[in-house]
Amino acid sequence: MKNLLVLASLIVLISCSSTKQEHATNTKNSNSETVYIYDQETNKKLKQAENFINNDQYDKAFPILFELAKQGNPTAQNDIGASYQYGFNGETDEAKAIHWYTLAAKQNHAPSIHNLGLIAFNNAKNEHDYQKALTLFEKAAKLGSYEAINYIGIYYENGIIFPQESTKALEKFKIAAEHGNASGQFNLGQAYYYGKGVKQDYKKAFEWYTKSSEQNYATAAIQLASLYDEGKGTDKNTDKAIELVKPYAEQGYDLAQYNISLYYKDKNELGKSIYWLDQYKKNPNKSD
Numbered sequence: 001m002k003n004l005l006v007l008a009s010l011i012v013l014i015s016c017s018s019t020k021q022e023h024a025t026n027t028k029n030s031n032s033e034t035v036y037i038y039d040q041e042t043n044k045k046l047k048q049a050e051n052f053i054n055n056d057q058y059d060k061a062f063p064i065l066f067e068l069a070k071q072g073n074p075t076a077q078n079d080i081g082a083s084y085q086y087g088f089n090g091e092t093d094e095a096k097a098i099h100w101y102t103l104a105a106k107q108n109h110a111p112s113i114h115n116l117g118l119i120a121f122n123n124a125k126n127e128h129d130y131q132k133a134l135t136l137f138e139k140a141a142k143l144g145s146y147e148a149i150n151y152i153g154i155y156y157e158n159g160i161i162f163p164q165e166s167t168k169a170l171e172k173f174k175i176a177a178e179h180g181n182a183s184g185q186f187n188l189g190q191a192y193y194y195g196k197g198v199k200q201d202y203k204k205a206f207e208w209y210t211k212s213s214e215q216n217y218a219t220a221a222i223q224l225a226s227l228y229d230e231g232k233g234t235d236k237n238t239d240k241a242i243e244l245v246k247p248y249a250e251q252g253y254d255l256a257q258y259n260i261s262l263y264y265k266d267k268n269e270l271g272k273s274i275y276w277l278d279q280y281k282k283n284p285n286k287s288d
Contacts, residue, residue: 042068046075053079058088074104078112085119094119110143117148130160146181153187157196166197177208185212186220193223206233218248222256229263238263249276254286 045064052061062083068076081100084093098119104112117136124130134155140148153172156165170191176184189208192201206227212220225241227233242263248256261276280286 042073058083062089069100074107074109074112077104078109081112081115108143110140110145113140114145114148134161146176146179147183150176150181150184150187170197182212182215182217186217189220189223202233218253221245221248222259225259238266252283254280254283257283
């Protein structure tokens with residue numbers, strides 16, 4: 001199995017508030033920070049936007065979110081930031097993404113603080129840059145972001161800022177994983193698969209890859225498929241491996257395309273094997 005990096009990026013998108021208030025307004029807390037109060041109408045609009053996003057209708061979600069963002073709603077500001085960062089609405093602009101994340105972060109919105117940390121992390125060129133990202137991850141973690149806790153684990157696993165310490169990384173991955181964070185679940189699976197910070201255990205790797213894969217985490221599904229194909233931690237089942245990896249191969253994931261070509265070759269379905277190997281070779285985003 002290819003040793004996938006644990007540095008997979010995950011932008012934190014919409015998370016509708018369950019807070020029930022009668023009025024939507026901006027107020028000040030005891031630390032003189034602006035806090036946005038959600039009302040039922042706001043929550044309704046956020047849910048509507050979330051449904052549009054889940055159906056890839058970003059053009060319909062964007063106007064709703066943009067209006068709420070201008071009113072100071074941090075969830076909407078975060079999602080507008082994500083839209084600009086990844087071009088969900090047809091425009092990619094990191095500066096605009098940072099602008100909207102920052103507005104939400106000023107209201108102690110944990111996902112936005114994490115997303116600012118992620119931008120800093122991905123753009124980091126030296127220790128100072130990585131420290132800046134870490135400071136943001138630590139703040140987001142204190143505010144309840146399990147994705148940020150997962151990233152702190154990545155720092156320990158890769159010896160960034162901290163000395164390399166797989167046991168400490170495992171602690172962070174486990175916290176994130178046990179709270180349902182897909183990235184943490186995948187990284188915990190990686191730890192068990194490779195025996196990093198813990199005794200190697202393919203069954204536990206299988207368990208955590210499965211949990212992450214069930215949340216549509218692509219790299220976890222690809223790793224899980226490899227376990228099925230190799231019969232590690234579970235019975236060998238190449239058909240199941242193909243079932244798991246095929247959707248991601250169709251979406252253009254290079255490793256999925258490469259692996260599925262091997263699975264079909266194992267089944268002596270050479271036409272399909274050649275097709276997917278060709279798709280992999282033509283993939284402009286394939287890793288070297």
